[in-house]
Amino acid sequence: MNYPLQALRIFVEVGQRKSVKAAAQALHVTPGAVSQQIRVLEDRLGVVLLERERLGMRLTEVGASVYPSLLDAFLQIDQTMHALERSKGRRSLTVSTVATFAASWLVPRLGRFKQLHPDIEIRVEATSELVDLRRDRVDVALRHGLGDYPGLEVTFLMAPVLTPVASPEFLSAHQAEIKEASDCLDYPLLHDGDRADWPLWLKAHEVANDARAERGSAFDDDFLLIRAAEAGQGLALVPQAYAREEIAAGRLIQVLDKPWPARFAYYAVTQPGANDRNEVRVFLDWIREEAAR
Template identity: 85%
Template sequence: MNHPLQALRTFVEVGQRGSVKAAAQALHVTPGAVSQQIRLLEDRLGVVLLERERSGMRLTPAGVSIHPQLLQAFLQIDQAVRNLEAAKAQKSLTVSTVATFAASWLVPRLGRFKLLHPDIEIRVEATSELVDLRRDRVDVALRHGLGDYPGLEVMPLMAPVLTPVASPAFLAEHQATIQEAADCLDYPLLHDGDRADWALWLQAHGVPEDVRAQRGSAFEDDFLLIRAAEAGQGLALVPQAYALEEIAAGRLVQVLDKPWPARFAYYTVTQPGASARAEVRAFIDWIVQEAAA
């Protein structure tokens, strides 16, 4: 005789908890649905398994005779499912980073990681918003800033050298005199899509927080940002390597040449102890090697 699995599960929950209401809450169904499943099972078996008493539901002798084995069976099923989910989770990684870094640096290199670790699935989330690693189920965050992430494990990855540039025409028109990082705030600023670089760069140079650091036009792509600077629309903070050709040709001028603040860098950020997982360790080791190269 075939017995409905849901009815057996419902019987186990009521027998274990001694209450139809408590079982209903555990199973996320109504008390009426629980009672219906118990009646279905008792009708199939032709015996009474549970009887009502003042304090709730009590197992009958017939119920007592089968409840322990059924309870153990469902515990084994639950454990098997948890093991499968854990095994699947261990073979996948969610990486969070900002869109520009994902597009220009991380994603083009991920093929090499897959060659080394074909069994690890990588999911890339591109956002400039703060993430809660535990709540958002993010295994590794790649962020650029000053490395101040309290309560998390932080490892410096690399320091992209961003340099402020402008067109000669812009500098002449504004009669710009820029000798310190703070002087940049006196002129229109051009931003990347995250609008984070100027504020962090200024902070790294010891400039107090200033609302002017957030003003100005924003561009999703570094190429567009450089074109806007060439067109004389303002000061742009761009990766030095991207602007070498424009500077050499005289289309852009590096407006400030100061020692690079080493704290302003990309960092890997993980929950405490997360790097003990083989998959997380493999990804961090790989990305550190890529950054060094």
């Protein structure tokens, strides 16, 4: 019997992530293509493997019974292919990070890495989804957090510096006069995903607790946060490195020269023992040096 391997692979990805959209991002296809392949597979087998829930997808009883075996099978295929590539002398590295960090910090520096190590191929996966290093076939994950990643090896890279910015149009329309950190509370604020940065920044500048510090729109990605500030939607607290180009071009203005290191830092995260691979080790050495600059 000819089994639909592509559809089975897609089923495994959806089963892992409990989301058609997340599976589509991982496979670099459209959500519609994922849904179609699942329908093809279920029609061919005559069973329902996945059911839609309010917050995503759920394995049915039948789906849950076959999912572990299929997951192991595809992991073995991937490991075999990686071993084959290494035996042919091909050296490659998959790096996962969020889109903003990739675009504003990592990618502009990768040219220097390629000059030092032209034989190592780098594949950058930009996603805001949490990754399972083994499941998602990722060698190094670059993440912004508290550094608490149980069971994994963690390398500190750097703590970004947060600074308040706004568009010239926003400042003009609001006739804004911002001389102290507390003045920011008089205007609409734009937040990071967990709404932590503004309250922490204000506290660091000795501003008393104020309910206004938690009001306003929130964005999961710093890139979207910067775009919202450019569009004149409010004051944004962003890493200086991310907004450098916009500030230099005049699309954003740093409203106060009162930067403060962020609560979170950037870390390189790998599986235990992954640093034994030469490709991983030289990449970590290089990115530590870049972060130290």
